[in-house]
Amino acid sequence: MPLVVEGYELTNISTPDITADRWSASLQAERDRIIISLARALGYQGSDVTEALNYLKNVDPDKFKTTIAGPASAGWAAFFGVEPNTGDKKAMASLKMQIKLAKAYKKWGERLSGAFDPQSGYWSDRVNSAKDYFSENLLSLRFVGDPPSTPIGIAPLVALYLTGGYVRSDLIPSVFTVNGQPMYAYKPEIANFIRPMIVAMIVQYGILARYALDAGLDDVANNLLATLKTALDDLTALKADNIQSITWTIDVVNHETLGQAIHIKVEVTEAVGG
Numbered sequence: 001m002p003l004v005v006e007g008y009e010l011t012n013i014s015t016p017d018i019t020a021d022r023w024s025a026s027l028q029a030e031r032d033r034i035i036i037s038l039a040r041a042l043g044y045q046g047s048d049v050t051e052a053l054n055y056l057k058n059v060d061p062d063k064f065k066t067t068i069a070g071p072a073s074a075g076w077a078a079f080f081g082v083e084p085n086t087g088d089k090k091a092m093a094s095l096k097m098q099i100k101l102a103k104a105y106k107k108w109g110e111r112l113s114g115a116f117d118p119q120s121g122y123w124s125d126r127v128n129s130a131k132d133y134f135s136e137n138l139l140s141l142r143f144v145g146d147p148p149s150t151p152i153g154i155a156p157l158v159a160l161y162l163t164g165g166y167v168r169s170d171l172i173p174s175v176f177t178v179n180g181q182p183m184y185a186y187k188p189e190i191a192n193f194i195r196p197m198i199v200a201m202i203v204q205y206g207i208l209a210r211y212a213l214d215a216g217l218d219d220v221a222n223n224l225l226a227t228l229k230t231a232l233d234d235l236t237a238l239k240a241d242n243i244q245s246i247t248w249t250i251d252v253v254n255h256e257t258l259g260q261a262i263h264i265k266v267e268v269t270e271a272v273g274g
Helices: 017-041 049-057 061-079 089-102 105-116 122-129 131-136 154-162 188-214 218-238
Strands: 003-008 177-179 243-255 259-270
Touching: 003 154, 017 049, 017 105, 017 122, 017 131, 049 105, 061 089, 061 105, 105 122, 122 131, 154 188, 154 259, 188 218, 188 259, 218 243
Parallel strands: none
Antiparallel strands: 003 177, 003 259, 243 259
């Protein structure tokens, strides 16, 4: 019996408050890690946030130049292939950056204090004010979901069903269709590697295609989805011995409930006697 899994980009999904709260809480906690890591890079030996911040406020300017400003400008130059002392535009831009960074210590220290000092509240306020923006732009949820807060998305659903995974029926959106049982469509010994690959491919190309659709670039979106199909088709070379075919359909549809949505369907057929 063939396995058929069909679903859509969940255009009607909203970011659960718990997801935005988790993001906010994790970013709030990152402040302390950033302060301590930065202070240690400049010679601080402890692990107290207040001490680390005070250390940064009073660090030797020369240490700032040799540890932060110098490596930053050198890294920039190396990345862009700058040939020093040649006088071309890239070399001059690199030199300008090096000089400006070397002079930036005072301003850096002042802004560092304002941004990271727990007493200022700046970090917390900025993170909290960004929660709504985070929720509005978390397009990955349309493809992965956030179970059990939301139904599962099409990316992990197809990945799990094609690699022997189990998904509770109550987590599958009502607009999705699943006929058949989970199976190892790919070689069982590499299933744990194939699963995240499928999810990553669908999410990456799906998000880019959605951005293109929202910008009215339908041709760009269709090309992205065609590239996604090709990438998934290429994985067929790794199919299990008892599998005859793995067929993907990926396009944009106008769904009666979801509106314009990216549609993904996969059908797996076993070989005769498989």
